[in-house]
Amino acid sequence: MPKYLIEASYSHEGLKGLVKEGGGGRKTAVDAAVKALGGRLESFYYAFGTSDVYGVADMPDNVSAAAFALAVGTTGALAHLKTVVLLTTDEVDQAVKKASGASYRAPGH
Numbered sequence: 001m002p003k004y005l006i007e008a009s010y011s012h013e014g015l016k017g018l019v020k021e022g023g024g025g026r027k028t029a030v031d032a033a034v035k036a037l038g039g040r041l042e043s044f045y046y047a048f049g050t051s052d053v054y055g056v057a058d059m060p061d062n063v064s065a066a067a068f069a070l071a072v073g074t075t076g077a078l079a080h081l082k083t084v085v086l087l088t089t090d091e092v093d094q095a096v097k098k099a100s101g102a103s104y105r106a107p108g109h
Helices: 012-036 062-073 089-099
Strands: 003-010 040-046 053-058 078-086
Touching: 003 012, 003 062, 012 040, 012 053, 012 062, 012 078, 062 078
Parallel strands: none
Antiparallel strands: 003 053, 003 078, 040 053
């Protein structure tokens, strides 16, 4: 199952909800949403800095990952949401092999 890195920052309203429910309450809500879409929440962390939350989720496919982003993003609780597809080393090795068959001319060459 593909893995996705989820990076988010709370909006002002989202921070109010975090203070009210606590970190565990938000993790439970994210876990439930991921499970409802056929996925599994692997990890969930809070952080200092630009982003407040980092999570890794196994999702059935890109459509399910996009559905999660839409479901969470439309609540207004987040000021920023980013989803990154994570590749395994085997997938990168396959891409390296496949790339050797692609012909691409760099600009100006």
